Amino acid sequence: MGILALVEDRPTPRAVYNWRVYLLAAVASCTSCMIGYDSAFIGTTITLSSFEDEFGLNTMSTSRLDRVSANIVSVFQAGAFFGSFFAYPVGYIWGRRVGLLCAGLIFMLGAGLMLGANGQRGLGLIYGGRVLAGFGVGAGSNMAPIYISELSPPAIRGRLVGTYELGWQIGGLVGFWINYGISLHIAPGPMQWMIPFGVQLIPAGLFLIGLLFIRESPRWLFSRGRREQAIKNLCWMRQLPADDIYLIEEIGAIDQALEEQRASIGLGFWKPFRAAATNKKVMYRLFLGSVLFLWQNGSGINAINYYSPTVFKNLGVTGENTDLFSTGLFGVVKTIGTTLWLLYMIDRVGRRMLLMVGAAGSSVCLWIVGGYIKIADPSKNPTGKITSGGVAAMFFFYLSTAFYTPTWNGTPWVINAEIFEPNMRSLAQACAAGSNWFWTFFISRFTPQMFTTMSYGIWFFFASLMALSVVFVFFLIPETKGIPLESMDQLFAHQPIRQAHGVLLQQLREDEERFRHDIVESGVMDEKRHVEQVEVVV
Structure with a gap:
């Protein structure tokens, strides 16, 4: 098998794997570019001397600086938490495309507000702009994976939903390196920190332009009774005529799934809420999907994303440019890992094995990093340059990232986009996105204090959570690769879960x-x- 070989649930015409489905997935994934860029640039931008001078951060005590830095970072995640739930009524009533449009417009407004901040006005516009921008990307984090999964042929669904994660890493790569570049080539001053804030508008603008060319999800149109338009859009996406056997089968499966929902959960705005509260099957899957994001954030990845300069100082890396360069390399490792995950692993290795191997490998590496910091305590014993032990610790730090990125970084999003019935999918994705943003907010809000008070213990904390996640996945998460969306009920009905696929x-x-x-x-x-x-x- 080649790197792009497919594992199909049924004979599939080659025309189905066409440029249109990839284009639609790429446009929707621009929402994750906005998220990835923010997660990478904000932590390094607020440590630039020009930003600290502008807003007086360099005159604050350590405890107050930790609090202000945490607030600047975490209000974005707080907005995203509420935005992820806002997307449910918009996506249900007006569709996936309109939901994505609302997300992009709200983000643009927030990003524009941030550019109005300065030392005289204070941090208020940055706080307000980040809440709005977070609200927009929270809505996008709900809509984009749903939209992509609903248009995807089963054999490449993981790959297409994975473009959402790839967009996240591309945005992050730009965010990690932009501060390194401006620290070298732009003199300290307002422009030095305003440029990273302004770059946020680029992926948002490309996203809004791309929305002019995408089509509504056929599965959403079927659920709203707009059958003629749904078939037309499905034919366009598959590049097949309506009487082709493949489309006859796909439309039949969608119709059957809708009939089963009508008989079980019901079709309607409030039906998913009732099912979530009364149907044990639905409650169980909501639990699984939400807890995956607890384990994902338990890896410490968002602590590193948002506070990378603090992390590298904890490892003994000193100097502003050195911190930024080390952060940039971290972004490179993540992007390479995500590309490997997207092209090869997610639809070849599958979801379940990736999660277990990634968690186990990352856990071992984090135990080693924590052990080094406990013994050497480099932040309190500076040597002016990184020691040989520090180099080894840096290696295991990057190795833990190499384990994590092609496994846990995007796989929970793929699983949550797959395991729910169409009428539950939007609410379920809102819950999953809300869980992600809740735990991301928790980590981003308290990471500075955790590094200050726990020192090496924070690495042991994250390593322990990764080890526990292996047990969770082994016993509770089924493999979903290649399984049609309409067959997920059958998948979860099989026991034991490790043999169901x-x-x-x-x-x-x-x-x-x-x-x-x-x-x-x-x-x-x-x-x-x-x-x-x-x-x-x-």
């Missing part, structure tokens, strides 16, 4: 063969056309 995939293939045989026998399509379209790579 193989059993269901075999059952789906047998059902597919019977269905196609019946179609051929009934004369819907002749044998020659049937043979030409059947080409499966397993």
Whole structure:
């Protein structure tokens, strides 16, 4: 098998894997570029001497500086938490495309407000702008994975939803390196810190332009009774005529799933809330999806993203430019890992194994880093340059990132975009995104204080959480790669959960063969056309 080989649930025409689905996924993923850029640039920008001089941060006590820095960073996550739930009514009533448009416009407004801040006005506009920008990306973090998953063929669904994570890392890579570049080439002054704030408008602008060319989710249109438009959009995305056997099957599966929802949960705005409160099956999946983000943030990755200069000082790296360069390398490692995850791992290795291997490897590395800091205590015993032990600790730090990025960084988003029925998907994604932003807020708000009070203990804390996540995934998370969205109920019905994927995939293939045989026998399509379209790579 090649790096882009596919594992299919049924024979799929080549036309289905076309440039349109990739373009739609790329446009929706611009929302994550905005998130990734913010997570990378803000922690380094507020440590620039020009920013500290402008707002008087260099005159504050350590405790007050920790508090102000934490507030600047964390109000973004607080806004995102509420934005993720705001997206539910917008996405349900007006659709995924309108939800994405609202997210982009709100973010643009917030980013523009931040540029009005200066020393005379104080930090108020930065606080307010970051709340609004966070509200926008929170809504986008709900809408984008749902939209992508609903348009994706099963065999490349992980890859397409993974473009959301790739956008996050590309934005982060730019954010990590931009401060290093301006610290070298732009003299300290207002422009030095305003440029990173202004760059936020670039991905937001590209996102809004791209929305002019995307089409509404066919699955959402089916759920709203707009069948003709849904079939038209689905034909456009698949580049197949409406009477093609593949589309007949896909439309039939969507119709069947909607009928099952009507009989179980029901179709309506409040039905998912009722199901979430009364249906144990739904409550269980909401629990699984939300707890995945607890473990994700328990890796410490967002502590590193938002406070990378503090992290590297804790490891013994000194000097503003050296801190920024080390941070930039961290961004490079994350981007390479995400690209590998997107092109090869997510749809080849699968979700479940990635989570367990990534957590175990990252945990071991973090224990080693914490052990070094406990013994050497480099932040309290500066040597002017990093020691050989510090180099080893840096290696394991980057190695933990290499374990984490192609496993936990994007996989929880993929799983949450897959495991719910269409009528539950928007509310479920809101809960998942809300869980992500809640735990991200918690980490970003208290990381400065944790580094100050816990020292090496913070690394042992994150390592322990990663070890516990392995147990959680092994016993509770099924493999979802290649399983159609409409078959997730069957997947969770199989026990034990670690064997469910193989059993269901075999059952789906047998059902597919019977269905196609019946179609051929009934004369819907002749044998020659049937043979030409059947080409499966397993």
